[in-house]
Amino acid sequence: MTSPVDAPNAVRQDKYYLALPLGQRPPLRVIVDKRNLLANLLLLGLLILLAGVSLNTGSAASLSLPATLRALFGAGSPLDTFVIQELRLPRIVAGVVTGGAFALAGCLMQTVARNRLATPGIVGLDNGATAFAVASVVGAGISLAPPAMALTGAAVAAALTFGLTGRIGVRGYRFLVAGIGVGAVFGALTQLMLTRVSIDAANAAYPWTVGSLNARPDHAVLSLSLALLPALLAGIWLTRSLTVLRLSDAVAISLGIAAGRCRMVALSVAVILTGLAVAVAGPVGMVALIGPEFARQLSAKNTVPVVGATLAGAVVMVAADLLGRVILAPIEVPVGIVTALIGSPLLLWILLNPNARTAP
Amino acid sequence: MTHDAPACERDATQPDIAPDMTTQGLSLAYGSVAVIEDLDLQLPAGQVTAIVGPNGCGKSTLLAGLSRLLKPRGGTVLLNGTDIRHQPTRQLAKRLALLPQQPHAPEALTVAELVRFGRHPHQSWLRQWSADDKACVDEALELTGLTTLAERPVDALSGGQRQRTWIAMAIAQQTATLLLDEPTSALDLGHQVEVYELIQSLAASGKTIVMVIHDLVSACRYADHLIAMYQGHVIAEGLPSQTVTPELVKRLYGVDCTLMTDPATGAPLLTNVRRTRDVLDGSAT
Numbered sequence: 014m015t016s017p018v019d020a021p022n023a024v025r026q027d028k029y030y031l032a033l034p035l036g037q038r039p040p041l042r043v044i045v046d047k048r049n050l051l052a053n054l055l056l057l058g059l060l061i062l063l064a065g066v067s068l069n070t071g072s073a074a075s076l077s078l079p080a081t082l083r084a085l086f087g088a089g090s091p092l093d094t095f096v097i098q099e100l101r102l103p104r105i106v107a108g109v110v111t112g113g114a115f116a117l118a119g120c121l122m123q124t125v126a127r128n129r130l131a132t133p134g135i136v137g138l139d140n141g142a143t144a145f146a147v148a149s150v151v152g153a154g155i156s157l158a159p160p161a162m163a164l165t166g167a168a169v170a171a172a173l174t175f176g177l178t179g180r181i182g183v184r185g186y187r188f189l190v191a192g193i194g195v196g197a198v199f200g201a202l203t204q205l206m207l208t209r210v211s212i213d214a215a216n217a218a219y220p221w222t223v224g225s226l227n228a229r230p231d232h233a234v235l236s237l238s239l240a241l242l243p244a245l246l247a248g249i250w251l252t253r254s255l256t257v258l259r260l261s262d263a264v265a266i267s268l269g270i271a272a273g274r275c276r277m278v279a280l281s282v283a284v285i286l287t288g289l290a291v292a293v294a295g296p297v298g299m300v301a302l303i304g305p306e307f308a309r310q311l312s313a314k315n316t317v318p319v320v321g322a323t324l325a326g327a328v329v330m331v332a333a334d335l336l337g338r339v340i341l342a343p344i345e346v347p348v349g350i351v352t353a354l355i356g357s358p359l360l361l362w363i364l365l366n367p368n369a370r371t372a373p
Numbered sequence: 374m375t376h377d378a379p380a381c382e383r384d385a386t387q388p389d390i391a392p393d394m395t396t397q398g399l400s401l402a403y404g405s406v407a408v409i410e411d412l413d414l415q416l417p418a419g420q421v422t423a424i425v426g427p428n429g430c431g432k433s434t435l436l437a438g439l440s441r442l443l444k445p446r447g448g449t450v451l452l453n454g455t456d457i458r459h460q461p462t463r464q465l466a467k468r469l470a471l472l473p474q475q476p477h478a479p480e481a482l483t484v485a486e487l488v489r490f491g492r493h494p495h496q497s498w499l500r501q502w503s504a505d506d507k508a509c510v511d512e513a514l515e516l517t518g519l520t521t522l523a524e525r526p527v528d529a530l531s532g533g534q535r536q537r538t539w540i541a542m543a544i545a546q547q548t549a550t551l552l553l554d555e556p557t558s559a560l561d562l563g564h565q566v567e568v569y570e571l572i573q574s575l576a577a578s579g580k581t582i583v584m585v586i587h588d589l590v591s592a593c594r595y596a597d598h599l600i601a602m603y604q605g606h607v608i609a610e611g612l613p614s615q616t617v618t619p620e621l622v623k624r625l626y627g628v629d630c631t632l633m634t635d636p637a638t639g640a641p642l643l644t645n646v647r648r649t650r651d652v653l654d655g656s657a658t
Binding site for chain 2 (some may be wrong): 030033037039040041054250256259261263265267268269270271314315
């Protein structure tokens, strides 16, 4: 599958050249970076391992590994099967898709904004989606299903942030400042709604405000899963353009990239993923910061690790949820608090290191 | 493999003749500030054209307009008689390359990686690397003398090597027209000459080169065609030796000078450059 003959003479062989056997001349050929392939396999292995441990960990029933596996495939006792299939597995699936969605959205936004700080959470999308989802749960105003409301909220927050940024575009610092402002307004709105409703309704909505995998609205996971797959494919499709767009707009346009359209698609995908992910788990925005960074450290330099970031986000989310369930057991620490604890040092590092701030 | 490694050849779909680039009634503006209005220009094919003029005269804006970075407020830019706005950006990228002023490479990007980006318009998602790509990248590295530096990070190179890397990327793009925005700014004399000679050899191989430069003497020395801009207008154009006069220099830069002919190259040479007295006094002539 490799044909090193076709690599530039002076280039190290750090890539696979996959020839697609479709009989085309010149042959169709896709480049796969060896290091990224390894990184993604490593992350996938880590994800499966963590999912297994998570499946086997919990307070409701202490199961042996064989018992867990039997229950997973429907061969265990009814109680075990219920605990594994109805309680733990859906939660892990929710963790995988939300983590993947947040991190993919983060990776796309950071790349087109050329700034590590430009994650959906920091530019206000998480808070916008949360405010609308909470409005749906407490029954304030028009009430669509939480995923639709969260999606609307993310889109409204994005529209406000872009509107306030003006013609300067997502590159400038103004994009971040406007986003932080928009996020603060929606955060305040959420708090206001929670103080105005009955204590029961507020309790029902509370998980969203911190981020938890414990209170998933109906169909929210399904909606997100249906969106995540095409979003990931779009991300993979955009990778080549995004890699060139990292250089500069002038160079990218000169190389034939429709820079504006590429950025628009990437941002739209990020908004949709963030909205739908918030509907499942609330504003776990730190995953959008941690996941892509984790993937970048593992991946080849100067690539945009779209798949890696998605996998890493899923790993971070499942790991954080697992941690939250065990560190203070039987009390459960919401996943949003665990990721905030992990993400804060990373955020500080980015803020204090001027080189880290720009050019992810 | 049955597919022989070919030499780097220009896309067969393109006409082999060097392209004719012209503007018709071109108007360019940033927001509400008009920079260039109603400009008609002809850029000679297969030659080096230098655009000179004082700071803020609109030469970089013109280059942005020529390279579709800036959408014209009015008028058109024609490449081979076709409005560049009516060509898909990827198709145009096979005909027209731009090297912006002092571009910045991301950390740890190697010379070979950067030059490979030049092949982007010739590739697609399903055809990410071909024998053609390899030939063009190797040739671009060789033309710019970078073959042995291919694995070095771009940000670890000297200024001259770095600029050659960017030019190599534009060469790998295999366009018939190459636009350069101050390709030698921030380079020392030796590296400037290195870049200018590379540009001349590219024109000799049939490319049309348009460069914005600050240094009028170098423009005279290395360009075949000179365009002098002042306040958004072309005030003189033609062969450097016939175009540059003390009056033009005074009008462009507000300096007096003595003009000589370089005995070695025959290019106009400016000496005894000094600020015009009436400018110093603040009174116009």
